[in-house]
Amino acid sequence: MAVITSTSGPAPAPIPPPGPVAAPTPASSPQRTPRLRTVPGRIRAGAGVAVLAVGLLSALMGVALGHAGDGLRTIGHTAGPQVVATADLYYALSDMDAQVATVLLAGEEGGPSRKAALDRYDQRRAQADSAVLQAADLARGDPTGQATVRAVLDGLGRYERLVSRALLLDEQSPHVPGPPSQPALDAYRQATDLMRLDLLPKAYNLTLDSGTVVRHAYAAESSAVLVGRFWVALGGALALAVLAALQVFLARRFRRAINPALLAATIVVGVLTVAGVLVLQRAADELRVAKEDGFDSVLVLSRARAIGNSLHGDESRYLLDPQRADTYEQVYLDKSQSVLYVPAGNLDKYYAAVDRAVAAFPGEADFLGFYGSEADRVTVPGQRETLAKVLTHYQQFQHDDRRMRQLATAGKKSDAVRQAMGASFGAYDDTLVELTALRRQAFGAAVAAGNRALDGWDLLLPGAAVVAGLLILVGVRPRLAEYR
Amino acid sequence: MVTLTGTGRLRRASALVLLGAVALFSVPACAAGSSILDKDSLVIGVKPDQPGLGMKDADGEFTGFDVDVAAYIARKLGKSARFVATPSSEREKALMEGSVDLVVATYSITPERKTKVAFGGPYYVAHQDTLVRAGESGIAGVRALKGRKLCQVTGSNSWRRVKEERKIAVELVEAASYSECISDLNAGKVDAVSTDDLILAGFATPDLKIVNAPFSDERYGVGIQAGDLDGCEAVNKAITEMYLDGTAKNLLQKWFAKSGLALTFTVPQFEGCG
CATH class of the missing domain: 3.40.190.10 (Periplasmic binding protein-like II)
Incomplete structure (x- = not known):
């Protein structure tokens, strides 16, 4: 630093060659040697260094703005949305299995709901296929991730074969709403085990993996932006110091007042530096909001929705397979607790604890799990109210679950099936989608605001740098002319 | 700056400006702890x-x-x-x-x-599962433990999952550790030991068998x-x-x-x- 500032001073300091390329020589006269001993030589050198400093500043700023743009693109437009799409993979897969359970449970009499469930199964299968493609795209460059994607694809093929067999066997022995024939049940058991023990865990891990990809990209880009902001400030300070030194040199040498063109160049550089630092700060802030208030939350809520959906599936499976009812009930409790955790050793205690926790909200959020982490991070307007609505519907869903289990234990099988297929899950799921949409909006808004802040800089930055450079040349030109 | 006379001062001033900038915009150090x-x-x-x-x-x-x-x-x-x-x-x-x-x-x-x-x-x-004597044929799942003797290890929660969560009327027999439960099972003092399947598997001998009817996820x-x-x-x-x-x-x-x-x-x- 000291070396560079000294070039502009008159002291005969050890000076690096001031760049014959950058120092423009408008006069056609041949150069005198050695250049820095003469006044015009020093003026040229000073102007050259000043132009270089402005060039350096604009390069630093360009790099930092590039990182900000990359960060916003990764989070907002490529990896971010892809991660959310892979979260949908889990949802699609678990809903496929839930729909098969519904079909088998509905039996002959449940004609319309059977048909609707089959349609939904096809829909989810298409959704799962496209989500697998997104996951494969995200896993590029990660052999472990790619192997997992391949395993999911293979497994999905096997799953569909097992489901077709279960459905075929079920059609061969019509039954009332409730458990299907033993052969159909056996085939379904294989299918659901493959889904729940093999495919769903892999799909879930893929989502976590791709969340990692985004987290790393975010950490790298956001720290690059912050580091860039520092370098821009430093580069700006350097350019200003060079310009001030040139100004002082000219004023003393030629006994003149301020050089207006150089002053203008100084102002342009000063404004550019301050604006650059501010815009980088702004971009970094929006990037953080998009990641922490938008992306992270959307991901947590997608997981809550996916797990919630498999909860509903566990209700059907509980009714479908009496021999495994205990396991499905336990799994139901475990999953419920990962969605909304309140300490409870069994379902009866859980229902009661949920009632208490939901009644206390939003006064206090005395629960953990996905909704606990969502309640901890209230940053979006309307989020608290929507979350309260989600919790109320969740409570209603759990109430209905309790009723369903009471009916089942009392032997009223078809009443229990009707109860399990009731509307409370759909209503709960709808409010959860509403809450996710709120978060998605915040995410989109932050990305858009970040992009707006960066907007125009691709022209503004080189424009301002060129103007500052020209002003420097215009400022020194009359002084050089005096020696011609 | 215009009032400055010596080059030394100018240099010092520039250095100060730069230092100030460094101080103002220094990059926040990674707050995360060690990995x-x-x-x-x-x-x-x-x-x-x-x-x-x-x-x-x-x-x-x-x-x-x-x-x-x-x-x-x-x-x-x-x-x-x-x-x-x-x-x-x-x-x-x-x-x-x-x-x-x-x-x-x-x-x-x-x-x-x-x-x-x-x-x-x-x-x-x-998964929590149940270990019984190899000759036992009456216990196919946790529900079949009704009225049977289940080993209760002091300080372990596994028996609660049977008696309290599943509300199965078992007769609890206390023991200090799972090793003691196993010898009680071999000796016929208890009919079943119920806890995580991997723990049970560690104790398995030809005289004992796991029922393979899991009812929880651990x-x-x-x-x-x-x-x-x-x-x-x-x-x-x-x-x-x-x-x-x-x-x-x-x-x-x-x-x-x-x-x-x-x-x-x-x-x-x-x-x-x-």
Whole structure:
């Protein structure tokens, strides 16, 4: 630093060659040697260094703005949305299995709901296929991730074969709403085990993996932006110091007042530096909001929705397979607790604890799990109210679950099936989608605001740098002319 | 600046401006704590007294499924591993203090624990199951325990899952440890022992059999200091690879196949590090 500032001073300091390329020589006269001993030589050198400093500043700023743009693109437009799409993979897969359970449970009499469930199964299968493609795209460059994607694809093929067999066997022995024939049940058991023990865990891990990809990209880009902001400030300070030194040199040498063109160049550089630092700060802030208030939350809520959906599936499976009812009930409790955790050793205690926790909200959020982490991070307007609505519907869903289990234990099988297929899950799921949409909006808004802040800089930055450079040349030109 | 006369001052002033800029805009240092990835060697907490999972032998060496899994993870992370015995009650404390880097000790992931430490994995989902004498034919599932004698280990919660959660009217017989339960079972003092299947499998002998009627999920996680996201993600990746390259299957069979337990050879659903 000291070396560079000294070039502009008159002291005969050890000076690096001031760049014959950058120092423009408008006069056609041949150069005198050695250049820095003469006044015009020093003026040229000073102007050259000043132009270089402005060039350096604009390069630093360009790099930092590039990182900000990359960060916003990764989070907002490529990896971010892809991660959310892979979260949908889990949802699609678990809903496929839930729909098969519904079909088998509905039996002959449940004609319309059977048909609707089959349609939904096809829909989810298409959704799962496209989500697998997104996951494969995200896993590029990660052999472990790619192997997992391949395993999911293979497994999905096997799953569909097992489901077709279960459905075929079920059609061969019509039954009332409730458990299907033993052969159909056996085939379904294989299918659901493959889904729940093999495919769903892999799909879930893929989502976590791709969340990692985004987290790393975010950490790298956001720290690059912050580091860039520092370098821009430093580069700006350097350019200003060079310009001030040139100004002082000219004023003393030629006994003149301020050089207006150089002053203008100084102002342009000063404004550019301050604006650059501010815009980088702004971009970094929006990037953080998009990641922490938008992306992270959307991901947590997608997981809550996916797990919630498999909860509903566990209700059907509980009714479908009496021999495994205990396991499905336990799994139901475990999953419920990962969605909304309140300490409870069994379902009866859980229902009661949920009632208490939901009644206390939003006064206090005395629960953990996905909704606990969502309640901890209230940053979006309307989020608290929507979350309260989600919790109320969740409570209603759990109430209905309790009723369903009471009916089942009392032997009223078809009443229990009707109860399990009731509307409370759909209503709960709808409010959860509403809450996710709120978060998605915040995410989109932050990305858009970040992009707006960066907007125009691709022209503004080189424009301002060129103007500052020209002003420097215009400022020194009359002084050089005096020696011609 | 115009009033400055000496070049020295000018230089000093410029330097000050630059220093000021450095001070004003200095990059915030990474606030995150240390990661296990920064270490060359890992201290891993395991169980000293759980046959098949973590057992300290006469030479002071640790053996078992948990120990092998921990060694695999350390190898995948490119670290050397040193094992220490970590009592169940001190697992959170040891991780929070940093006296161990990882805990691989039949450490179930629970929301309460997650408020204090983070979990990689689970590396296996164990299930509560029931161990009976090989000649027993009347017990096919947990419901069949009604009216039968179930071993109750002081300090363990497993019997609650039967008697309180499932509301099955069992007759409880107290014992100090699972080893004592096993000898009681062999001696006919109790009819069944019910706890995590991997723990039961560690005790299995030809005279005993596991019913293979699981009724709960116990997700065994790799305990790690909260906030070490990079470390936790690296552990998850290592576990994924352990299942992909067949090591998990080999290890599970090596330690538990002879018990006749139905094992799962596919990667479990991870808890997530964030």
